[in-house]
Amino acid sequence: MFKLVIIEDEKYAANYLKELVKDLAKDMEVVEVMESIADAKKRLPAINPDLVLADIHLEDGLSFEIFESLQWKKPVIFITAYDAYAIRAFKVNGIDYLLKPIDEEELQASLDKFRNASLNTNLESLYSRILELQKGGNHYKERFAISIGNKLLSIPVKDIAYFFFQNKTCFIQLFDGQKYPYTESLDHLSAVLNPADFIRVNRNYLISHAAIDKTEVYAGRNISIQLNPPAAEGSIVVSKDRITEFKCWLDL
Template identity: 35%
Template sequence: MNVLLFEDEKHTAQHLIRLLEKYDPRIKILEVIGSVKQGILWFRNNPMPDLIFQDILLNDGNCFEIFDEVKIEVPVIFTTAYNEYALKSFKVNSIDYIVKPYDYQDIKNALDKFKNFREIFLPPESELLKKIVFPEKPEIKKRFLIKLGDRFRSVKSEDIAWFIYDDGLTFAVTFENDRFAINYSIDQLSALLDPDTFFQTNRKYVVNIESIRNIHTWFNSRFKIEINPKPGEDIIVSRERAKDFKLWLDR
């Protein structure tokens, strides 16, 4: 089995290679690639591997830039220190998503899944493959049930200006500046809310487009946004999300 690795940290790449060899010594590592630019060039000059292990944040950008440039029709196992890209990964042939640090059992589970799906990926026109690669989107969450002491209140999603993860809890803040604790993580909210209306700016905030008042360029290719009601701190769009943020604003 020919495997292509995307990993910009040498130590992590060596660790992954050892785990793959432990699983099956016959696995052939075609190359270890650490950048978007190198990856695009490799795909344009080489036949497709059987499987790709794909780190998301490479040394010159986000790996999804590769998928924008190259049509990849083989299974991909994503390995990353962030769990916030999971939904996006399943639009590009992902069969598994492993969050670092990983161990042998994580790699074994992913490779076992690959073996089970391998026939499905050939041919790529398979209807079952399409269901795996392009899963149905979850239903958009339209309202939240809020518990207030011995009472309950239903709050429409469109009435919420932003969500914040703060000190181990997630809060929803309405345009009227009411603040409610909710039982969802920021990553879950990013997947459940209307993507035309809400955007996850970083690991702490999800904002409603109607709450944004000003956008400023910020150092390291980031953005600083001003929202209303004001949260009491700067909201920075992370470098990894800056490109998607601009596309979201320009829909």
Template identity: 40%
Template sequence: MNVVLIEDEDRTARQLERLLKKYDPTIHILAQLPSVSETVAWFRSNPLPDLAFMDIHLEDGLVFKVFEQQQLTLPIIFTTAYDEYMLKAFKVNSIDYLLKPVDYDELAAALDKFKSIRNQPATPDLSTILQLLQKPQTASYRERFMISLGTKIHSVEVADIAYFYTEEKATFLVNRVGQFMPLEYSLDQLMGLLNPANFFRVNRQFLVARSAIQAIHTYSAGKLKLNLLPTPREEIFVSLSRLSEFKDWLGR
């Protein structure tokens, strides 16, 4: 496996290299690049490696400037001391986001994930093709909900919904302007009605729209806190049992 380290701290790069060698002694480090300018120049003159590890803050700016100057299609694992860039990272081929100091078990899990993605067949086998031919129809998801408020019935577009939540066995939706409306569905039922590309159930109480997530903060033991817009009445955390799936969902 050929790897590039985009990291401006030599000590951190050496530690990361030791962890990578511990995981797989055959991993080959092609280069350590400390700046945006050197990274862009290297990718313009070299074949793509199998994987890149990227710090966020480099000598001459944020690593995201690289993507403004060079189109990169390789998978990336971010390693950084800052948690506020997670959303942005998952929009640029990120397969994981590791906070410094990098933990070996988290690094190994990220590399296992990379290997599983790389080993997926590029083309479907014959049985998969036959299944697709037998099921040409696409999934149909709700586009709106009809909500009764007093004597009025309101039509609420799914695109205008920020999140759903449960409280005392009742379900509510919250739209983008912060209006709370009761809904006669459970969160389990809603998960079957909504496009899973746009909504994710982060815990037992909240089902959130991707577009409502404004920031993600990492706490101890990898716990994630979400900043949603509009702001909920309570703090929202991704349950540990859904953490890996949530990261995968962000990266799609």
């Protein structure tokens, strides 16, 4: 069993990453979650994990300081919302560099890379991937352009309560009660919206935190949500496979 340590100062992000590892890697165990550079410098050597999953931006600085200070030799997978530090990550035992929001398939590939390759293999391939990430950027959408007849509306994300799928069409629901059809899928929208503000709760709804009017737990575990503006069917239900993620997101 491989020992993993997560270094992440956002509780929701740490818990979500921990659950992902649990689901994706039965041969790996997250033995500790650390929230700061100071804490990691003090405790990491004693734990001596096989792999570290580290956010770059921590409240007390950049996590590179941990590995440079400790002269860390074990592999690290860096996870961050920014892409400006890719080359530096590569220089401090970074075997991969993942951008938030975390894609399960990319994390799985990173864990497989850890299992199957030493730090000295496939470096040229890794370097190319890092350069691609640097070029790509990771900017969440701030506005949506909507065509209504011969008009083109620009809708700020802050005005959007939620997105929903109905009658084979995706709709944008605004806080003022207006709704508009939109051509992209909920899967695509999940990837371009800030995960701190929006979450996919089931097959048909992607909601903002600000749109939640009331949340109720029933039958011991199931969760229903009342939205404002209200959903057409009244309350909506969080899918069973998204309950843990939703609870962590509420605790953000």
